[in-house]
Amino acid sequence: MKTSQVLSPPKVRIIAYTSSMMPSSLTDHIKKYISLTETEEQQICNAVTVKAIKKKSFLLEPDHVCKELHFVSSGCLRLYFINKKLNEQITLFAIENWWITDYESLDSGRPSSYYMQAVENSEVISISKTKLDELFEAVPKLERYFRIVQQRAFAATQTRIKYIYSMSDEERYHHFSSRFPAFMQRVPQYMLASYLGFTPQFLSKIRAKNI
Amino acid sequence: MKTSQVLSPPKVRIIAYTSSMMPSSLTDHIKKYISLTETEEQQICNAVTVKAIKKKSFLLEPDHVCKELHFVSSGCLRLYFINKKLNEQITLFAIENWWITDYESLDSGRPSSYYMQAVENSEVISISKTKLDELFEAVPKLERYFRIVQQRAFAATQTRIKYIYSMSDEERYHHFSSRFPAFMQRVPQYMLASYLGFTPQFLSKIRAKNI
DNA sequence: ATCTTTTCTTAATCTTGATTCATTTTTTGA
DNA sequence: TCAAAAAATGAATCAAGATTAAGAAAAGAT
Numbered sequence: 001m002k003t004s005q006v007l008s009p010p011k012v013r014i015i016a017y018t019s020s021m022m023p024s025s026l027t028d029h030i031k032k033y034i035s036l037t038e039t040e041e042q043q044i045c046n047a048v049t050v051k052a053i054k055k056k057s058f059l060l061e062p063d064h065v066c067k068e069l070h071f072v073s074s075g076c077l078r079l080y081f082i083n084k085k086l087n088e089q090i091t092l093f094a095i096e097n098w099w100i101t102d103y104e105s106l107d108s109g110r111p112s113s114y115y116m117q118a119v120e121n122s123e124v125i126s127i128s129k130t131k132l133d134e135l136f137e138a139v140p141k142l143e144r145y146f147r148i149v150q151q152r153a154f155a156a157t158q159t160r161i162k163y164i165y166s167m168s169d170e171e172r173y174h175h176f177s178s179r180f181p182a183f184m185q186r187v188p189q190y191m192l193a194s195y196l197g198f199t200p201q202f203l204s205k206i207r208a209k210n211i
Numbered sequence: 212m213k214t215s216q217v218l219s220p221p222k223v224r225i226i227a228y229t230s231s232m233m234p235s236s237l238t239d240h241i242k243k244y245i246s247l248t249e250t251e252e253q254q255i256c257n258a259v260t261v262k263a264i265k266k267k268s269f270l271l272e273p274d275h276v277c278k279e280l281h282f283v284s285s286g287c288l289r290l291y292f293i294n295k296k297l298n299e300q301i302t303l304f305a306i307e308n309w310w311i312t313d314y315e316s317l318d319s320g321r322p323s324s325y326y327m328q329a330v331e332n333s334e335v336i337s338i339s340k341t342k343l344d345e346l347f348e349a350v351p352k353l354e355r356y357f358r359i360v361q362q363r364a365f366a367a368t369q370t371r372i373k374y375i376y377s378m379s380d381e382e383r384y385h386h387f388s389s390r391f392p393a394f395m396q397r398v399p400q401y402m403l404a405s406y407l408g409f410t411p412q413f414l415s416k417i418r419a420k421n422i
Numbered sequence: 423a424t425c426t427t428t429t430c431t432t433a434a435t436c437t438t439g440a441t442t443c444a445t446t447t448t449t450t451g452a
Numbered sequence: 453t454c455a456a457a458a459a460a461t462g463a464a465t466c467a468a469g470a471t472t473a474a475g476a477a478a479a480g481a482t
Contacts, residue, residue: 157369160372168438197376200461
């Protein structure tokens with residue numbers, strides 16, 4: 001699976017604020033973990049940007065510094081890099097209610113080596129690192145929300161490493177497809193193969209065996 | 212590498228508090244990220260327990276619920292599980308200034324599937340989930356410290372997944388040994404092989420090639 | 423100082439999943 | 453609505469690393 005290195009310009013549309021277009025999916029998610037006053041909710045809304053992202057367009061490309069975190073309110077994004085064999089390697093998918101960013105670049109200020117691309121037409125709620133730091137000063141409660149979100153993300157990644165090291169590729173495919181049957185329907189097979197760390201040919205082979 | 216299933220009883224000694232034995236390695240670490248008043252420092256000290264752990268003894272065993280987080284002030288611990296082939300699989304090492312716990316069990320309250328064992332005689336500063344939650348109420352500033360620690364841990368794990376998927380086992384060994392030469396000297400080779408996801412025999416083969 | 427346990431090494435054979443390349447099927451866009 | 457691109461399949465060959473089974477060396481314990 002060779003990847004086209006020619007990138008189409010990002011098709012990102014910034015959605016204007018209207019009372020019916022508030023980033024409520026984000027504040028709803030935050031309110032699962034901490035309570036928010038009207039004012040705090042407003043402070044959050046003022047700090048974020050809602051973006052509609054066309055399928056296949058990019059929110060981040062290699063050699064650019066990642067300056068934002070994105071909360072997926074609808075759709076699906078993927079984070080991937082091009083490995084030495086010039087194949088795409090997906091390291092992360094983000095669907096509704098997940099955050100996606102390249103923390104390595106975001107924290108260090110160094111250029112990213114990742115592509116962040118919409119797998120479906122999606123809507124994200126974005127906040128820059130700078131705005132987020134300001135927001136933490138203004139609404140310290142949010143530290144707790146992000147601590148919990150980070151902790152869950154870390155736990156999920158630890159579990160993923162456990163699976164990588166304890167199952168064969170075939171086992172991992174079966175495990176994944178039984179745990180996330182709906183997600184399997186949403187993304188092309190070659191992306192799943194990439195995420196699970198093997199080739200599309202091998203995925204075909206596994207599927208052929210089980211039909 | 213078969214693992215003895217017979218576990219020696221943990222040899223954990225709780226160190227009595229003396230003015231010269233405060234958990235200052237922890238508060239020093241916290242103070243790299245946030246400022247602490249005398250009172251706050253005292254509140255932290257009252258919530259934690261300092262423990263000396265003999266090499267090879269366990270802080271956590273499978274089927275027990277993980278109830279604590281541990282900050283390593285000296286020494287080295289490892290987190291591992293027994294895979295289907297009855298081999299040890301190490302998922303995490305923690306050395307000075309790193310936190311170690313099984314977040315999956317800690318968060319869910321379900322029994323752990325991991326062993327947490329001292330690789331060297333070590334000293335850890337432990338805090339129970341309960342005490343930590345109380346501490347977050349008493350010293351909300353700590354949310355920020357833990358958010359930052361979690362974010363770094365997550366970023367490190369993401370990078371690890373990137374390496375797993377972009378390098379061969381041999382490349383990953385060379386990369387690891389050039390990045391952490393000192394750590395290589397601290398742990399037995401078979402543990403490195405396990406952490407890197409291959410057999411001790413393969414590690415020997417790699418080393419033989421490069422001498 | 424020596425006995426025991428732990429760790430490391432070597433080598434032969436075997437397996438899983440990669441590679442290569444061709445073909446078919448599905449999706450997309452003008 | 454149909455051509456072109458993207459995605460999925462199939463089969464033959466290949467390679468990285470596992471497995472098995474010794475034995476050697478190093479580290480601990482008494």
